[in-house]
Amino acid sequence: MKYKEFELILSSFKCNKNCPYCTAKITKWPTVDDKVDELEQKLNYLKNKDISFRYFIFCGNGEPSLHSYETIKKVVKATRNVNIFDEKRFQSSGNIFFEEDKLNLIRDDFIIEITRVDFDSSKDMKILGYDKDYINSELFSSANVRLNYVLMKNKTMNEHLEEIKKYIDTYPNIKTVSLKTLNLNTLNGNIDNPYSKWILENALTKDNAKDVIEFMSNKAEVIRQDNEFFDRIEWNYKGVPITFYVKKLSYGISNVVCYGGQLVDYHLNKLEI
Numbered sequence: 001m002k003y004k005e006f007e008l009i010l011s012s013f014k015c016n017k018n019c020p021y022c023t024a025k026i027t028k029w030p031t032v033d034d035k036v037d038e039l040e041q042k043l044n045y046l047k048n049k050d051i052s053f054r055y056f057i058f059c060g061n062g063e064p065s066l067h068s069y070e071t072i073k074k075v076v077k078a079t080r081n082v083n084i085f086d087e088k089r090f091q092s093s094g095n096i097f098f099e100e101d102k103l104n105l106i107r108d109d110f111i112i113e114i115t116r117v118d119f120d121s122s123k124d125m126k127i128l129g130y131d132k133d134y135i136n137s138e139l140f141s142s143a144n145v146r147l148n149y150v151l152m153k154n155k156t157m158n159e160h161l162e163e164i165k166k167y168i169d170t171y172p173n174i175k176t177v178s179l180k181t182l183n184l185n186t187l188n189g190n191i192d193n194p195y196s197k198w199i200l201e202n203a204l205t206k207d208n209a210k211d212v213i214e215f216m217s218n219k220a221e222v223i224r225q226d227n228e229f230f231d232r233i234e235w236n237y238k239g240v241p242i243t244f245y246v247k248k249l250s251y252g253i254s255n256v257v258c259y260g261g262q263l264v265d266y267h268l269n270k271l272e273i
Helices: 023-027 036-048 069-081 100-106 121-128 157-170 194-202 206-217
Strands: 002-010 052-060 085-091 111-116 145-150 174-180 223-226 230-237 240-247 255-259 262-264
Touching: 002 036, 023 194, 036 069, 036 255, 069 100, 145 157, 157 174, 157 206, 157 230, 206 230, 206 240
Parallel strands: 002 052, 002 255, 052 085, 085 111, 111 145, 145 174, 174 240
Antiparallel strands: 223 230, 230 240, 255 262
């Protein structure tokens, strides 16, 4: 069986960003022993169950590149020794582009996944609360990059599209762009915290999905790939895929999360696999 994602989420909340929609701050999982030494064992267990994944995603409650070189090396080694993934991604605040030794560890294995709300770095830095312009750093162009582009309410869809084209034209190492609407609250769905309230006031959510698809489909040819977990809608600009995912099922049902050495879902319920 093939799942969508295997997500390695480490429990540190250290991050050099202060995103106003931070999912980690909404859910606030407990701090645990990450047990990274047991990752290879877990992957072998899944392999023996004939389970594979579209993506391995090295993410976290905080910024993954703030973990030690040795921790990152263990993760890379485990996923090389038991490679049951079509693609491996490293989600980053952009800090990885100032950590050359760590970037060199993952460069050949992982696509670096970044999230932006504005092409203008000064605006992006102000909104997302960071102070180093990683996208124009010396190391940025040396990595293969996936851009998660957050759709904001202060721009029209035409403005969004022009900005996406500008990213692709300016940074040829951006290999794919994913249009992102934000989840108001993956924990309980309630607007009971400042992060969910910010999303409601400033960003497009899954309720806007139909409008996004309709606009983009009027601008470019649609390639639609459906499976049991989601609808994957793809457009194309100069050979770079622009994708948008619409979930068919409950959030996270297509994912396996490794947290504290356990295989769990997004509510930290142990998975019986």
